[in-house]
Amino acid sequence: MQFKKFPYKFILRITLATLTLALPLWVGSNNSSNQDSAKSLLESSTNEQKLEVLITYSNNLKTKQPHEAIEYGNMAAALALNLNKPDKLAQIQLILSKAFYVIGSYDMALDHLEKAEAFYSSVNDSLGLTEAYQIHGQIYTRVGNFKKALDYTQNAYSIVTHLGNKVRLAEIVRETGNIYFYFGEKAIALDFYQKSLKISEEIKDISGMAKAYNNMGRIYSEMQRFDLALENLKNSLALKNKKEDPIGYANTLLNIGTVKLNRFELDKAKTFFIEANLLFTSVGNQEGMANSLYYLGRSFFEAKKSNQAIATLEEAWELAFQTKSKTLLVNISKSLANVYADRGDFRRAFQFYSEYNTLRDSVFSDEKRKLLVELEARYQIQAKQRQIELLSKEKQLKQSEKTTVRIVIALLISLILLLLSLFYIGYVRFRYKSKANFKLMQEISQRKEAETKLQQYKLQLEHQVEERTRDLQAAKEKAEESDRLKTAFLANMSHEIRTPMNAIVGFSFLLTDPESAEDAKSEYTKIIRNNGEMLMNIINDILDISLIESGQLKTKIREVQVIETINEVVLQFEKEKEKLRKLHIPIFTDFDTVPQTLAINTDRVRLKQILSNLLSNALKFTENGSISVGIRMNDDDELLFYVKDTGIGIAPEKHSLIFERFNKTHDPEQNKFFQGTGLGLAISSELVKTLGGKIWLDSMPGRGSTFYFTLPNFVLQPSKKEKTKTDFSKISEKLSGKTILVAEDVATNYQLIKAFLSSANVELIWAKNGAEAVTIFNNHKNIDIILMDVQMPVMDGLKALQKIRKVDSKIPVIVNTAFFMTDEMEKSYAAGCSDYMTKPIRKEELFLKLSNFLS
Ligand code: ADP
Numbered sequence: 001m002q003f004k005k006f007p008y009k010f011i012l013r014i015t016l017a018t019l020t021l022a023l024p025l026w027v028g029s030n031n032s033s034n035q036d037s038a039k040s041l042l043e044s045s046t047n048e049q050k051l052e053v054l055i056t057y058s059n060n061l062k063t064k065q066p067h068e069a070i071e072y073g074n075m076a077a078a079l080a081l082n083l084n085k086p087d088k089l090a091q092i093q094l095i096l097s098k099a100f101y102v103i104g105s106y107d108m109a110l111d112h113l114e115k116a117e118a119f120y121s122s123v124n125d126s127l128g129l130t131e132a133y134q135i136h137g138q139i140y141t142r143v144g145n146f147k148k149a150l151d152y153t154q155n156a157y158s159i160v161t162h163l164g165n166k167v168r169l170a171e172i173v174r175e176t177g178n179i180y181f182y183f184g185e186k187a188i189a190l191d192f193y194q195k196s197l198k199i200s201e202e203i204k205d206i207s208g209m210a211k212a213y214n215n216m217g218r219i220y221s222e223m224q225r226f227d228l229a230l231e232n233l234k235n236s237l238a239l240k241n242k243k244e245d246p247i248g249y250a251n252t253l254l255n256i257g258t259v260k261l262n263r264f265e266l267d268k269a270k271t272f273f274i275e276a277n278l279l280f281t282s283v284g285n286q287e288g289m290a291n292s293l294y295y296l297g298r299s300f301f302e303a304k305k306s307n308q309a310i311a312t313l314e315e316a317w318e319l320a321f322q323t324k325s326k327t328l329l330v331n332i333s334k335s336l337a338n339v340y341a342d343r344g345d346f347r348r349a350f351q352f353y354s355e356y357n358t359l360r361d362s363v364f365s366d367e368k369r370k371l372l373v374e375l376e377a378r379y380q381i382q383a384k385q386r387q388i389e390l391l392s393k394e395k396q397l398k399q400s401e402k403t404t405v406r407i408v409i410a411l412l413i414s415l416i417l418l419l420l421s422l423f424y425i426g427y428v429r430f431r432y433k434s435k436a437n438f439k440l441m442q443e444i445s446q447r448k449e450a451e452t453k454l455q456q457y458k459l460q461l462e463h464q465v466e467e468r469t470r471d472l473q474a475a476k477e478k479a480e481e482s483d484r485l486k487t488a489f490l491a492n493m494s495h496e497i498r499t500p501m502n503a504i505v506g507f508s509f510l511l512t513d514p515e516s517a518e519d520a521k522s523e524y525t526k527i528i529r530n531n532g533e534m535l536m537n538i539i540n541d542i543l544d545i546s547l548i549e550s551g552q553l554k555t556k557i558r559e560v561q562v563i564e565t566i567n568e569v570v571l572q573f574e575k576e577k578e579k580l581r582k583l584h585i586p587i588f589t590d591f592d593t594v595p596q597t598l599a600i601n602t603d604r605v606r607l608k609q610i611l612s613n614l615l616s617n618a619l620k621f622t623e624n625g626s627i628s629v630g631i632r633m634n635d636d637d638e639l640l641f642y643v644k645d646t647g648i649g650i651a652p653e654k655h656s657l658i659f660e661r662f663n664k665t666h667d668p669e670q671n672k673f674f675q676g677t678g679l680g681l682a683i684s685s686e687l688v689k690t691l692g693g694k695i696w697l698d699s700m701p702g703r704g705s706t707f708y709f710t711l712p713n714f715v716l717q718p719s720k721k722e723k724t725k726t727d728f729s730k731i732s733e734k735l736s737g738k739t740i741l742v743a744e745d746v747a748t749n750y751q752l753i754k755a756f757l758s759s760a761n762v763e764l765i766w767a768k769n770g771a772e773a774v775t776i777f778n779n780h781k782n783i784d785i786i787l788m789d790v791q792m793p794v795m796d797g798l799k800a801l802q803k804i805r806k807v808d809s810k811i812p813v814i815v816n817t818a819f820f821m822t823d824e825m826e827k828s829y830a831a832g833c834s835d836y837m838t839k840p841i842r843k844e845e846l847f848l849k850l851s852n853f854l855s
Contacts, residue, residue, distance in 0.1 A: 047079060047082070047083055048083065050079060051076055051079045051080055051083060051085070051088060054072045054073075054075050054076035054079065055072075055076050055088065055091060055092060055095070057069070057072040058070075058072035058073040058076055058092065058095045058096070058099070059095050061099075062095055062098045062099040062102060063098070063102055063245075063246070063247055063283055063285075064246065064282075064283050065283070065284070066098075066099035066100070066102040066103045066283070066284055067099075067103065067284065069095065069096075069098075069099040070096060070099045070100065073092050073095050073096040073099060074096070076088070076092045077089060077092045077093070077096070080092055086119045086122050086123050087119070087123045087125065089115075089119045090116050090118075090119030090120040090122075090123060090125060090128055091116075091128065093112045093113070093115040093116030093119060093132075094112070094113070094116040094120075094128065094131060094132055094135070096108075096112040096116075097109045097110070097111075097112035097113040097116060097132070097135055098135060100112060101135060101138070101139055101142075102247070102283065102284070102285055103284055103285070103286060103323075104285075104286040104287050104322065104323025104324070104325065105323075106139045106142060106143050106323070106324060109135070109139050110136070110139055113132050113135055113136050113139070116128070116132045117129060117132045117133070117136075120132060126159050126162075126163055127163060127165065127168070129159065130156045130159045130160050130163070130165075130168055130172075131156075131168075133152045133153070133155045133156035133159070134152070134153065134156045134168075134171060134172060134175060136148075136149075136152035137149045137150070137151075137152035137153035137156065137175055137179065138175060138178070140152065141175070141178055141179045141182050142182075142287070142325060142327075143324060143326065144182070144326045144327055144362075144363045146179055146182070146183050149179045150176070150179055153172060153175055153176050153179060154176075156168075156172050157169070157172045157173070157176070160172055166199055166202065166203045166205070167200075167203065167205050167208060169199055170196045170197075170199035170200040170203075170205060170208040170212070171196075171208060171211075173192050173195050173196040173199060174192065174193060174196035174208070174211055174212055174215060176192045177189040177190070177191070177192030177193040177195075177196065177215060178215065180192065181215070181218070181219060182327055186219050186222055186223055189215070189219055190216060190219045190220075190223075193212050193215040193216045193219065194212075194216065196208065196211075196212045196215075197209060197212035197213065197216065200212055206239050207239075207245070209235075209239055210235075210236045210237075210239035210240045210248065210252075211236070211248065212236075213232045213233065213235040213236035213239065214232070214233060214236035214240075214248070214251060214252045214255060216232045217229045217230070217231075217232035217233030217235075217236060217252070217255050217256075217259075218233075218255045218258075220232060221233075221255060221258050221259045221262065224262065226259050226262060226263055229255070229259050230256065230259050233252055233255050233256045233259065234256075236252045237249070237252050237253070237256070240252060242279070246279045246280075246282060246283050247279070247280065247283055247285050247288060249279060250275075250276040250277075250279035250280050250285075250288055250292070251276070251288065253272045253273075253275050253276040253279070254272065254273065254276040254288075254291060254292055254295060256272050257269045257270070257271070257272030257273040257276065257292075257295055257299075258295055260272060261295060261298060261299055261302065264302065266299050266302055266303045269295070269299050270296060270299045270300075270303075273292050273293075273295045273296040273299060274292075274296065276288070276292040277289060277292035277293060277296065280292055286319050286322055286323045287319075287320070287323045287325050287328065289316075289319050290316045290317075290318075290319035290320040290323065290325060290328055290332070291316070291320075291325075291328055292316075293312050293313070293315050293316035293319065294312075294313060294316040294320070294328065294331060294332050294335065296312045296316075297309045297310075297311075297312035297313030297316055297332075297335060297339075298313075298335055300312055301313075301335065301338070301339050301342070306339055306342060306343050309335075309339050310336065310339050310340070310343075313332055313335050313336045313339060314336065316328075316332050317329065317332045317333070317336065320332055326359055326362060326363050327363055329355075329359050330356060330359045330360050330363055333352045333353075333355040333356035333359055334352070334353075334356045336348075336349075336352040337349045337350075337351075337352035337353040337355075337356055340352060496538050496676070496677055497535065497538060499531075499534075500530075500531035500532065500534040500535040500538075501531070501535065502531075503527055503528065503530075503531035504528050504531045504532055504535070507524040507525075507527045507528045507531075508524075508528055510524050511524050511525065511528070530579050532840075536840055538677055541677050541679040541680065541683060542677070542679070544609075544679075544683045545661060545679050545682065545683055548682075548683065548686045552823075553686065553687075553690055554823065555602075555603035555606055555690055555691060556603050556604075556605070556825075557601050557602060557603055558601070558602075558603070558604060559599050559600075559601055560599060560600055560601070560602050560603075560604040560607060561597070561598075561599050562594070562598045562599060562600055562631060562639065563591050563594070563596055563597075563598060563631075565604055565607055565608055565611075566589065566591070566611060566629055566631070566641075567589070568608065569608050569611045569612055569615060569629075570587050570589055570615070570629060572612070573587055573612075573615045573616075573619060574587065576616075576619065577619065580619060580620075582619055582622075582623075584624075585619065585622055585624070585625065585626060585627060586626045586627070587615070587626070587627045587628075587629065588626060588627070588628040588629070588630075589628070589629050589630060590628055590629070590630025590631070591630065591631055593631075593632055593633065594631050594632070594633060594639075598631070598639075600639060600711060602691050602711050603691060606687045606690070606691060607691070607711070609683070609684070609687060610641075610684045610687050610688060610709065611629070611641070611643070613680040613681065613683065613684045614643035614684065614707045614709075615627065615629065615643055616680065617645075617676075617680060617681070617705075617707075618643050618644070618645035618647065618705070618707075619645075620676065621645065621647035621648050621705070622645040622646055622647030622648075622704070623647070623648075624646065625645070625646025625647070625704065626645075626646055627643070627644065627645045627646075628642075628643070628644040628645075629641075629642070629643050629644075630642055630644075634710065637712075638693065638710040638711065638712050639710065639711050639712075640708060640709075640710050641708065641709050641710070641711070642706055642707065642708045642709075643706070643707045644704065644705070644706040644707075645704050645705055645706075646704040647704050647705060648701065648702065649699045649700050649701040649702050649703050649704055649705055650697070650699040650700075650701065650705055651700075651701050652699075652700070655696075655697055655699065658681050658697075659681050659682055659685040659695070660682060661678065661679060661682040662677070662678040662679065662682075684709070688709045688710075688711070691711055691712075692711065692712045693709055693710040693711045693712060694709065694710050695707070695708070695709040696708055696709075728759065728843075728844075728847055730851075731760070731847040731848070731850065731851040732759050732760040732761075732847075734851055734854045735757070735760035735761070735762050735847075735850060735851075735854060736760060736761040736762070737761060737762075737763075738762050738763070738784040738785065738854065739762070739763045739764075739765065739780065739782050739783050739784050739785075740757070740762050740763070740764055740765070740783070740784065740785050740786070740787060740850075741765045741767060741773060741776055741777060741780070741783045741785075741786045741787070742754075742764055742765070742766055742767065742786075742787045743767040743769070743770060743772070743773035743786065743787065743788045743789055743792065743797060743800060744766070744767075744768070744787070744789045744792075744816075745768055745769055745789065745791075745792040745793055746789075749789070749839070749841075750766050752841065753787065753841065753846070756841070756843040756846050756847075757846070765780065765783070768792075769792045769793050769794035769795055769800075770792050770794060770795025770796050770797055770799055770800030770803075771794045771795040771800065772794070773786070773788065773795075773797075773800045773804070774795070774800050774803045774804060777804050777807075777808075777811075778807065783811065784812075784854070785811070785812045785813075785814070785850060785853055785854070786804070786811060786812070786813045786814070787814050787816050788800065788801055788813050788814070788815050788816060788833070789816050789817065790815060790816075790817040790818075790824065790828070791817070791818065797815060797816075797817075798815075798827060798828060798831040799831075801813055801815070801828075801831045801832055801833060802831050802832065804832075805831070805832035809832070812834040812835070812853035813832065813833050813834050814833065814834060814835045814836070814837055814849050814850070814853075815828040815831075815833040815835070815836050815837070816837045816838075816839065816841060817836075817837075817838060817839065818838070818839040834853060835849050835852065835853075837849055
């Protein structure tokens with residue numbers, strides 16, 4: 001602190017550093033030549049520097065060499081006064097007081113202290129003032145003025161508390177303890193010492209802690225609690241530095257020795273007392289010296305060494321008397337009285353007892369006792385105040401704890417509320433979110449579903465579009481194909497129809513040509529008939545296909561003699577061979593594996609139509625070799641028909657095509673031209689399917705062809721019918737004399753019937769319409785049979801039939817129609833016909849039908 005105000009810090013530091021090095025040697029040796037060298041060092045410095053050096057010297061020497069310290073202190077005081085430095089003066093006065101205190105010159109110490117306090121007050125140095133008050137207290141304690149000691153100490157205490165200097169506070173508290181200790185109040189003293197120790201420990205002030213341990217050790221020793229005393233004293237000794245603080249160290253040694261003395265460990269005690277005494281002596285501490293000698297004397301006394309005891313105690317008494325240590329003198333006097341009494345020197349013993357009493361009274365006089373009471377009261381008040389403080393602090397603490405608890409609770413509640421709110425908000429948001437999410441999820445899934453459906457629809461649509469496109473493409477192709485086929489068909493048809501028509505027209509003309517030879521005319525007639533039949537076939541095919549196309553193809557299932565039917569067709573083709581000039585191609589039949597009377601339930605007309613188509617093709621496409629027609633029974637309980645030829649054959653890739661309409665597979669440019677509409681196989685295929693069978697072929701070009709077809713529901717039962725051959729003469733005989741009513745609006749048709757029946761002796765009555773027919777029938781009672789055309793003007797055949805049936809239900813009526821519709825037949829039967837014939841009327845059929853109704 002003192003350096004702060006010094007202007008020449010740098011120079012001073014060098015000087016001080018030099019002095020600091022030199023001073024211990026000088027102090028330690030107590031050599032005057034060193035002192036002189038120090039003095040000469042001071043002479044070369046400025047006044048300010050000199051002042052600082054003197055103060056440092058004085059301060060460093062105050063406990064170890066108090067007299068020198070006083071000398072330098074006085075020099076410094078004079079210099080500071082000259083320099084008018086009150087702060088330095090305060091400092092110097094304090095050092096001087098301490099030095100006087102060490103040598104036991106309490107009056108001088110008090111004098112300097114008062115000066116120090118005045119200077120410290122003038123410069124407002126509170127900490128310096130506190131130190132002065134403390135020393136004031138210590139000195140008053142030593143001289144037994146406890147009241148003053150306590151006053152000063154309390155003043156120091158209040159300032160230090162205000163300043164918050166803990167080191168100083170610990171010191172003051174400990175010194176307060178000292179006051180009570182010297183006054184004999186050990187428990188109170190111990191209380192203060194413990195407080196002091198706590199403060200020092202808090203701030204880790206080693207010096208303070210050492211002093212507190214020492215004080216506590218001394219108390220425990222006084223209280224006969226030696227173990228505790230030794231523990232505390234040893235703690236103290238461990239923390240103390242012998243060189244730095246010889247008086248403190250010596251005091252602790254003294255206290256340890258006292259413990260040993262009380263335990264009658266006399267030799268050990270003496271060792272401690274001697275060591276302490278040496279240390280006190282080394283620093284000239286008279287009170288310490290007196291004290292250590294007192295205890296050493298007591299040790300001698302306890303060791304029954306009364307001479308040494310008396311010598312030591314009297315030396316102690318002298319020193320204590322010099323320092324006016326009354327409390328110590330009380331003890332020494334008492335000890336000396338005891339020693340002399342023990343030796344039997346009662347005069348000296350009485351002398352010291354008297355001394356002891358006087359001194360004790362002066363120290364513990366009535367006035368002092370009153371003071372003690374007052375002090376006790378003050379202590380109690382102080383203690384209570386502390387208690388109150390503690391309580392209020394505790395209360396405050398509790399209050400604050402309560403407040404803290406309340407705050408914490410409030411905070412916790414707030415936190416819980418906040419958390420609850422957050423949780424609630426979170427929950428609501430979560431619910432909202434989850435609701436929203438749920439809705440969203442629903443929406444998403446709905447959308448996804450919709451998307452999937454849409455995708456499906458799209459795919460379906462695409463598929464449909466593809467299908468439709470395919471269908472359309474197919475339809476387009478089909479339309480194109482059918483267009484192509486129709487064009488081909490028309491071209492073909494025109495050719496197919498024109499060819500026979502040319503022949504018919506041409507040869508009909510020749511027949512009526514007068515220039516034509518008579519014998520050639522029968523040949524012409526033949527040609528006309530053949531071409532007429534060819535034309536008829538073409539028309540039939542076209543009609544059949546149109547029936548199939550319109551789904552109106554109907555069948556009449558009856559029991560059919562299979563072999564007979566095949567033979568009929570074969571017979572027909574034997575004649576055909578002639579026309580085609582293919583008599584060199586035999587037609588073989590093969591019925592060996594089936595019974596001759598084999599009959600199945602099927603449509604006889606359609607079966608013959610299928611066989612005719614196949615045989616017609618076989619003959620058409622075969623130039624050499626043979627044709628075979630046969631039946632077999634296959635594993636599926638079906639009847640298998642086949643027509644085999646050795647003709648040109650068909651390429652496998654065209655096998656499926658030939659069953660299509662208007663398909664002619666043989667290229668006219670590669671092969672010769674074959675007549676045909678390209679409808680035969682298409683019709684046959686449809687007919688087989690309608691009758692419940694299948695049709696296929698086996699063929700290779702150049703190796704001939706075999707067409708197969710099956711028909712179901714055959715019955716293996718022999719036919720009762722005998723095979724009959726048409727015998728025209730026999731029928732003619734039967735017809736002879738009969739009257740036949742022919743209802744026909746077309747004259748040529750009537751002429752044809754008339755020509756067929758010219759060989760028979762029949763009377764024909766021609767009715768040109770239905771109405772005429774009815775009138776004629778009603779007027780001619782001898783009519784045997786009626787041939788009724790359906791399509792006629794005025795009244796059609798079926799109406800006329802119905803009218804006739806009303807008057808005659810038995811008269812045979814054979815309906816004769818150009819219509820090919822099957823339901824025409826049904827309608828005819830419904831109107832009451834007896835039989836049915838389709839145009840063109842063939843002679844054989846006409847004769848057979850008529851003969852059926854004639855007996
Ligand atoms: P078309 O009236 O032209 O004979 P089809 O439908 O009966 O009509 O026959 C179709 C085509 O099948 C014929 O044009 C011919 O090319 C072929 N075809 C049919 N049968 C035979 C066969 N037995 N041998 C060779 N080719 C045949």
